[in-house]
Structures are given as C-alpha cells and as structure tokens.
Amino acid sequence: MIELHQLTKRYGNKLAVxxxxxxxxxxxxxxxxxxxGAGKSTTMRMILDLDRPTSGRVSIDGKGYGQLSEPLKKIGALLEAKAVHPGRSAYDHLLWLAQSNRIPRSRVDEVLALVGLTPVAKKRAKGFSLGMGQRLGIASALLGDPEILMFDEPVNGLDPEGILWIRNLMKGLASEGRTVFVSSHLMSEMALTADHLVVIGKGRLLADLSMAEFIKQNARSAARIRT
Incomplete structure (x- = not known):
C-alpha cells in the first residue's frame, strides 16, 4: 500500500502539490x-524519491522508498518512457536493471515476451517508436515482479490494440492482489480502467472514492435542448 501524509512540494513561489x-x-x-499541470507527475516522483517533498511524507508498506534494499522487487514504475539510454538495446537496458536489484537474467526474457518486444529485443532504443518505448517502460516496471505498480499516462503512444492490452494487464495485476496506481488526464480512460479514483486539481485533493460512486455523483440525468 502507498500512503501519502500531507505531502507538499514547492518550486520557489510555485506550489505544485x-x-x-x-x-x-x-x-x-x-x-x-x-x-x-495538476501535480500528478510531481506526486509520483516524490513517491519514488526522485523529488524531495517540501513537507509531508510518503510510505510504501510502511517504509520510504530510500529504505528499500531492492526497490524493483517492491515497486515498479513507468514515469517517462524515453528515459532509456538510446544506444542500449531493449535487452541490455532491462539486464542492467535486473543486475542492480539481483533479479535473475531469465526474468528479462519473460518481461520482453509479456510486453511483445521479443522480436526487437536486440535493437537499440533510439529507433523505437513512442509505443515501443511505452512497452519497454512497462517491462522495466514489471521486471522485479513487484507488489506495487505505478504507471504515469501509460496509454500514450499506444495503438487501440495496445491500449486494450495495457488496460487488461493492469486489471489482471490488481486481481492478483497487487497495488496498481495509474495516472491520466482523461476521465474516459479512467472510467474504463479504474475501480477507485483519486482526483486532484492545482495540487489539491478534490475526490477520493470508488469509480462507481464518482460516476453516480457526477452523472447527469437531464439534457438541455436549444432551438
């Protein structure tokens, strides 16, 4: 479980969270x-200790990210799909991540197959399309078979088949009892994917409730016709 406690982030005079x-x-x-610009990516970066909060704290199953000895086995994340050395192949990118967290080499082949990148495993990342980059980022998140997964706008760059695949993947991971946290600026996407919803605006919490309850509270049952 991820828990946020009065998390705040300032950049100079700008209050981001x-x-x-x-x-x-x-x-x-x-x-x-x-x-x-609501503060979603900044919040996710603070969860992963990539940005330091101005105040407040985050815990991942009771610990801060920096206290995790092998973090990829606890929490996997896709934040920026293109955050890959362009000269490395997909296989080598995943291999160094695996070795840094004592993950077996065999797991690299497993996640490449899972995200559909086995045919391009030896190709350099600089030649990847945005959609292929997204799949490689998802493979990185899944590499340690973690209990917690975070995805920042995971459908960006994916074709309709890829979007359906990632939706089903996230639902399948949640059905296994994992924590799945996915950001989006599209309500239409969240309605098809999420069971629970956290809504923020200008860095502030606006809603924290089930998807069914959110739709019930915000759906309109009347239409206005102008002639």
Whole structure:
C-alpha cells in the first residue's frame, strides 16, 4: 500500500502539490485523475524519491522508498518512457536493471515476451517508436515482479490494440492482489480502467472514492435542448 501524509512540494513561489493525503489500496486499479499541470507527475516522483517533498511524507508498506534494499522487487514504475539510454538495446537496458536489484537474467526474457518486444529485443532504443518505448517502460516496471505498480499516462503512444492490452494487464495485476496506481488526464480512460479514483486539481485533493460512486455523483440525468 502507498500512503501519502500531507505531502507538499514547492518550486520557489510555485506550489505544485498542496497537502495531499490519501492511500492507494491493494487489489484494485486506482486512477489518479487531473488536468495537465495538476501535480500528478510531481506526486509520483516524490513517491519514488526522485523529488524531495517540501513537507509531508510518503510510505510504501510502511517504509520510504530510500529504505528499500531492492526497490524493483517492491515497486515498479513507468514515469517517462524515453528515459532509456538510446544506444542500449531493449535487452541490455532491462539486464542492467535486473543486475542492480539481483533479479535473475531469465526474468528479462519473460518481461520482453509479456510486453511483445521479443522480436526487437536486440535493437537499440533510439529507433523505437513512442509505443515501443511505452512497452519497454512497462517491462522495466514489471521486471522485479513487484507488489506495487505505478504507471504515469501509460496509454500514450499506444495503438487501440495496445491500449486494450495495457488496460487488461493492469486489471489482471490488481486481481492478483497487487497495488496498481495509474495516472491520466482523461476521465474516459479512467472510467474504463479504474475501480477507485483519486482526483486532484492545482495540487489539491478534490475526490477520493470508488469509480462507481464518482460516476453516480457526477452523472447527469437531464439534457438541455436549444432551438
């Protein structure tokens, strides 16, 4: 489980995240919804210790990310698909990640097959399309077979078949009892993917409830006709 306690982040005079407190439960897909610039990516970066909070704290099953000895076995994340050395092949990129966390080499082949990149495993990442880069990022997140998974806008660059695949993948991971936390600025995407919803705007928490309850509260049952 991921827990945020009054998490705040300032960049100079700009308040990017403003006192966020919520939990990401196990066994469901939790959508993290908000417009571009709402603070979603900054929040995810603070969960992974890539940005230091101005105040507040984050715990991952009771520990900070920096306290995890082999973090890829606890939490896997896709934040920026193109954050790959362009001269490395997909296989070599995953191999060095595996070796850094004492993950067996055989797992590299498993995740390449899972995301459909086995035919291009030896190709350099600089030649990958955005969709292929997304699949490689998802493979990196899955590499340690972690209990917790975070995906930042995972459908970017994917074709319709790929979008359906990632939706089913996330639902399948949640059905295994894992924590799945996925961000998007599209309510239409979250409605098809998430079971629970956390909504933020201008860095503040706006809603934290089940998807069914969110739709019930916000759906309209009337139409206005103008002639």
């Amino acid at each position: 403003d006192g966020l407190s919520f939990q990401v439960p196990q066994g469901v897909v939790t959508g993290f919804l908000g417009p571009n």
